[in-house]
Amino acid sequence: MTHQVPAVQPEPDMVQLLTPEGQRVEHPDYPLDITDEQIAALYRDLVLVRRIDAEAIALQRQGELGLWASLLGQEAAQVGAGRALKKHDMAFPTYREHGVAWCRGVDPLSLLGLFRGTNLGGFNPHDHNFNMYTIVIGAQTLHATGYAMGVVRDGAVGTGDPDRDTAVLAFFGDGASSQGDVNESFVFAAAGNLPVVFFCQNNQWAISEPVTTQSRVPLYKRASGFGFPGLRIDGNDVLASLAVTRKALDDARNAQGPMLIEAFTYRMNPHTTNDDTRRYRLDSEDETWKLKDPIARVKAYLAREAKIGAEFFTDLEQESKVLAEHIRAGCRALANPSPESAFEHTYVDMPDELREQRDEFAEFVTSIEEEVSA
Amino acid sequence: MTHQVPAVQPEPDMVQLLTPEGQRVEHPDYPLDITDEQIAALYRDLVLVRRIDAEAIALQRQGELGLWASLLGQEAAQVGAGRALKKHDMAFPTYREHGVAWCRGVDPLSLLGLFRGTNLGGFNPHDHNFNMYTIVIGAQTLHATGYAMGVVRDGAVGTGDPDRDTAVLAFFGDGASSQGDVNESFVFAAAGNLPVVFFCQNNQWAISEPVTTQSRVPLYKRASGFGFPGLRIDGNDVLASLAVTRKALDDARNAQGPMLIEAFTYRMNPHTTNDDTRRYRLDSEDETWKLKDPIARVKAYLAREAKIGAEFFTDLEQESKVLAEHIRAGCRALANPSPESAFEHTYVDMPDELREQRDEFAEFVTSIEEEVSA
Amino acid sequence: MSEHPGERPLTMAKALNEGLRKAMEDDPKVLIMGEDVGKLGGVFRVTDGLQKDFGEDRVIDTPLAESGIIGTAVGLAIRGYRPVCEIQFDGFVFPGFDQIVSQVAKMYNRSAGLVKMPITIRIPFGGGIGAVEHHSESPEAYFAHTAGLKVVACSNPSDAYWMIQQSIASDDPIVFFEPKRRYHAAKSAVEAEAYPLHQARVVRPGSDLTVLAYGPMVAMALESAAAAAEDGRELEVIDLRSISPLDMPTVIESVQRTGRLIVVHEAPRSFGVGAEIAARVQEQAFYSLEAPVLRVSGFDTVYPPSRLENEWLPNIDRILDAVDQSLGY
Amino acid sequence: MSEHPGERPLTMAKALNEGLRKAMEDDPKVLIMGEDVGKLGGVFRVTDGLQKDFGEDRVIDTPLAESGIIGTAVGLAIRGYRPVCEIQFDGFVFPGFDQIVSQVAKMYNRSAGLVKMPITIRIPFGGGIGAVEHHSESPEAYFAHTAGLKVVACSNPSDAYWMIQQSIASDDPIVFFEPKRRYHAAKSAVEAEAYPLHQARVVRPGSDLTVLAYGPMVAMALESAAAAAEDGRELEVIDLRSISPLDMPTVIESVQRTGRLIVVHEAPRSFGVGAEIAARVQEQAFYSLEAPVLRVSGFDTVYPPSRLENEWLPNIDRILDAVDQSLGY
Ligand SMILES: Cc1ncc(C[n+]2csc(CCOP(=O)(O)OP(=O)(O)O)c2C)c(N)n1
Numbered sequence A, B: 001m002t003h004q005v006p007a008v009q010p011e012p013d014m015v016q017l018l019t020p021e022g023q024r025v026e027h028p029d030y031p032l033d034i035t036d037e038q039i040a041a042l043y044r045d046l047v048l049v050r051r052i053d054a055e056a057i058a059l060q061r062q063g064e065l066g067l068w069a070s071l072l073g074q075e076a077a078q079v080g081a082g083r084a085l086k087k088h089d090m091a092f093p094t095y096r097e098h099g100v101a102w103c104r105g106v107d108p109l110s111l112l113g114l115f116r117g118t119n120l121g122g123f124n125p126h127d128h129n130f131n132m133y134t135i136v137i138g139a140q141t142l143h144a145t146g147y148a149m150g151v152v153r154d155g156a157v158g159t160g161d162p163d164r165d166t167a168v169l170a171f172f173g174d175g176a177s178s179q180g181d182v183n184e185s186f187v188f189a190a191a192g193n194l195p196v197v198f199f200c201q202n203n204q205w206a207i208s209e210p211v212t213t214q215s216r217v218p219l220y221k222r223a224s225g226f227g228f229p230g231l232r233i234d235g236n237d238v239l240a241s242l243a244v245t246r247k248a249l250d251d252a253r254n255a256q257g258p259m260l261i262e263a264f265t266y267r268m269n270p271h272t273t274n275d276d277t278r279r280y281r282l283d284s285e286d287e288t289w290k291l292k293d294p295i296a297r298v299k300a301y302l303a304r305e306a307k308i309g310a311e312f313f314t315d316l317e318q319e320s321k322v323l324a325e326h327i328r329a330g331c332r333a334l335a336n337p338s339p340e341s342a343f344e345h346t347y348v349d350m351p352d353e354l355r356e357q358r359d360e361f362a363e364f365v366t367s368i369e370e371e372v373s374a
Numbered sequence C, D: 001m002s003e004h005p006g007e008r009p010l011t012m013a014k015a016l017n018e019g020l021r022k023a024m025e026d027d028p029k030v031l032i033m034g035e036d037v038g039k040l041g042g043v044f045r046v047t048d049g050l051q052k053d054f055g056e057d058r059v060i061d062t063p064l065a066e067s068g069i070i071g072t073a074v075g076l077a078i079r080g081y082r083p084v085c086e087i088q089f090d091g092f093v094f095p096g097f098d099q100i101v102s103q104v105a106k107m108y109n110r111s112a113g114l115v116k117m118p119i120t121i122r123i124p125f126g127g128g129i130g131a132v133e134h135h136s137e138s139p140e141a142y143f144a145h146t147a148g149l150k151v152v153a154c155s156n157p158s159d160a161y162w163m164i165q166q167s168i169a170s171d172d173p174i175v176f177f178e179p180k181r182r183y184h185a186a187k188s189a190v191e192a193e194a195y196p197l198h199q200a201r202v203v204r205p206g207s208d209l210t211v212l213a214y215g216p217m218v219a220m221a222l223e224s225a226a227a228a229a230e231d232g233r234e235l236e237v238i239d240l241r242s243i244s245p246l247d248m249p250t251v252i253e254s255v256q257r258t259g260r261l262i263v264v265h266e267a268p269r270s271f272g273v274g275a276e277i278a279a280r281v282q283e284q285a286f287y288s289l290e291a292p293v294l295r296v297s298g299f300d301t302v303y304p305p306s307r308l309e310n311e312w313l314p315n316i317d318r319i320l321d322a323v324d325q326s327l328g329y
């Protein structure tokens, strides 16, 4: 076969405000006014989020969870984006945004039911303006877009009132960029000039498929074809993620319409605890990315530049341990739902026929129990 | 509601080689070496294609067709693209590409069965390398892309052998640009660097929805975000359509990958014979576009510049009449299929259970006939 | 404010239009969205005039993308709206199928009852209008098999008027099938009160055999019953109205009286709605049945070219033939 | 060249792998396409090693888009290829539903028999593996209700090996369901010859009652029959194998002998495969039935969180309970 697929284009510039070595750099379009204390707070988020992830992986190994989708390596992208949100903004995650959930104030235990198999999500998106996890790739980008249509209809955009104007943040992956739904969400968002920011974590992989299977040009470029701006950031730089997402959300609230942010990052772990990276990627790739670790650079910055005392770090270690214990104990305490609960919540108004199925089932369960105990 | 949707961007440059007044203009990237005889041949196509359309509309009014989707105003886009194809290239139309069908050598009668209700397409795409009409908006762009995957696998691209190298041309409308399928076809085509040219006839309307409902930026721009070139042409200029499509197909055959052509044109008639434009657009819009008629400009050119004798025009009129008669007589002669034929061709290998349904049905039909004649 | 339409006889299209108008007036969170629902009023004019009166924010001409229509409706519902999505024709619901089956139907469950999806998906369905491919299908069984959805079909103007309002008011998502060939058929007046949404209705009492139909086939069943009456056979006709959930008590009560049941629908026979009804009736009224439940339906083929649809679709002759068969047991 | 695997006991995943390999060797037009089917060999390793041996042009890691996978397969088929599309999990077939229902199923008919669609759509289906949402569903009824498609389900390694090859060789499009919880269950040897693809098989003869199952529920039915035998009840177990078309002669013959039938499937009960079988059996064997056809199935709810799946899914207790019920008539 003579047909040649041209090489992928070289990496474009990306917004970076903190180098892998922990040096602050300035960006003309994205100045970030931030104190060392605030950077330390982000560092705390990063560390705790990584701890949540590590505990969940351990719990999966111990059989307490059926599965876990690790965010290792993507903490900066998520914490930056998560901290850029205002309280009344709304976020629509995939199944990997544990870091965003943390920033929204969602108890990590709320995320575990899904992976433990005790529920399918089960929390109220309105409690923290953080939607439940969505597993069907890309579907949530349309939900985010529709929510933004609602925001516009509520008159909650472009009023100039900071407590009223609302933006929506939609997460998706590099693989998801190929789905019809994601592209349709771009169509609807652009046509309606909606207050939704699309945040693509390009972690280089969709399970075993490298991003080049999806696209041979950088993903952030996709936006321009739909008529809104796109931009690549260093996804391992929490400051870049914070600054750029904050600006994009501000613009959205100010009726400037949608934007696409591509956070260039790396999935340092397998896709999920079920996956085996040895079949499709080289260790050397992992090694390269370890040098760009999103947490190490903040630590280096704080150690060198900031006057954050040692106490902060010991406190954080302590806090991390408490959090870990909360997760471990809490996870084990997540009880199995009762069999009858399978019949609840398929409908608000349960049809009689389903009620009969439930009653028959309950009767049957009782009869079996009686048989067993007899 | 304070939210404002920004105005649509102004029209970008578009490739034009023949002005509405019938003046040839040069374009640096798209030189077109064409004789007056060849332009006259295109004129013949345009005139005959418009005649096919007019006859079909008349047949619909007379009750011979259930419906017709008129191409009035889009003849130049279609004839230019149709004539740019090589015999062994493959075209995937929507339901409106009567002009392309004509250029492929498809008997117009083959198109009528669908609209008459005597079949659902019913011709062999391989006879003229022209696929059957596709009604589900956008679906055919993926078929074209898959066909191009097959072309690549057959080693029929980039060999330098003009009889071997093959391109695929996928048609769709401005409305279709919003469908997930169309955008997924862009993903697959770009990722595989496939020999497929996407030809979007932006006729300004999707039934009652103006193109601004779909996009506030020109549609040709969509391509760049996926990593391949896009270009707008004057869709009412048959020379621009020919030159640009020819070049794009050449590039595709030479393994240069996909391209998107947006033919800026106008649906001068209602969406179909069922539609009523008075509910949603102004007569004045129609009037503006009449000045850009795709046929008038070629006629003006031929009349002024070319030494095409009067005989050509009288011959063409005669040919048009013969064609019209062929369509009228042929359409009326398109017989109703036999009721039993409804059971054919759902499966290659008809299941017994369907065979039983067919036999029961046949028995039933006979019994009714006997009853009636008794 | 729109009033109950009173004694005025309405077409089904107009009754739906007035029902939608009433729902929009009653609740500012009700939105209409779809292709061509605005200025055009939809290809069947069901939303005629609504955009003019309620504005472009409440009657939304969407981009041409069904997954987008349903997916954004999900987001609107999360934000507190009650979207009414129009799918232009039956055959075009499938690009939106994933959002319907995996999101609309499941969100309430996923959230353990915390997020409701009060979405109505209107689908003009069925054949008999001489249309081209994809414009005459009856996809109701796909939705009825999907837990989390409810599915209804109206058959006359009064039901259309009331059922669309009840569906919009429902906190469960409802796929609302409208028999397109009846849109502009007989006019009739709207009843003074709504009948329960998920209840079937005996529309002609009879003692010899029960005929069950919904949507476009109710009129056909009634005509068949009238023809059968001339031969002295009294058919009971039930308009199912709700396909999911099924109102089995009404059906079983009838079958216990008549001992015989024929289900009529346009959709292909196999794995269709008739199968479920047959399965339940033989489960629940095993000893009452004097003949097997029979199905008169579309055949297990692709919907044929329109010149064949009258033969392919259930018609009076085929229903009466099945009546003969059933009574022959 | 891959040979018939002979006496070697294989898992179902391996049997499928060898069947695919054989099909690719036999016909250079056979392609495999899907998400992660290449280097990874699919998330269940069913395509393990095939890309290495047949190259990236024949084992294609596609972009992550199911409509794109099916839609490009249609184009490949028009160009003369025989694509085998892998859908990663049951719940992810829906974004491709439109292309399956409106294109794959209809193209042969649309072309009046001139364009064939020899496409195989492989779907790992069913529950019992402790997975998260969308990974345990049984969507077979949607496809069985779609004219133009054929639908099969394998239940053991030998059938897996043969049926995948027969499906790929079929000129009709086939939706091929693989019971994922059996992929790595018991190993067994591949039979010397293929059994007809669309024929059901009596896998345990019996005289008291017929149990009909397919895919993952065949093993459950056999276990139930073994348990019932201890109580002196002889259940006949039929592995349906083909869901559309249904092999009714085999089913009817059995029911005429036993007088009783239970259908078992994981999918929700209403409007499922069991309904069609019940409807046909009461039509075709009305006087043979000594009890109504009963269904043991998933309930009409969203698939529950995995900690509940063992209760929710049909199990031996529920099957035996239905046996009691049926014999009690
Ligand atoms: C519609 C659909 N198809 C397939 C899958 C199976 N699947 C789960 S995750 C995944 C890869 C997603 O990759 P990406 O979008 O890059 O997100 P990441 O996992 O890297 O965060 C796939 C194919 C799915 N969940 N949904």
Ligand SMILES: Cc1ncc(C[n+]2csc(CCOP(=O)(O)OP(=O)(O)O)c2C)c(N)n1
Binding pocket: B094, B096, B135, B136, B137, B172, B173, B174, B175, B176, B177, B203, B205, B206, B207, B267, B271, C035, C064, C066, C088, C092, C095
């Ligand atoms: C999936 C789908 N949704 C809706 C329709 C109904 N429909 C037929 S044509 C049309 C408008 C298409 O507009 P465009 O793509 O611009 O093509 P044009 O008709 O202008 O040539 C619509 C909505 C359809 N055929 N398919």
Ligand SMILES: [Mg+2]
Binding pocket: A173, A174, A175, A201, A202, A203, A204, A205, A206, A207, A267
């Ligand atoms: Mg990824």
Ligand SMILES: [Mg+2]
Binding pocket: B173, B174, B175, B201, B202, B203, B204, B205, B206, B207
């Ligand atoms: Mg158009």
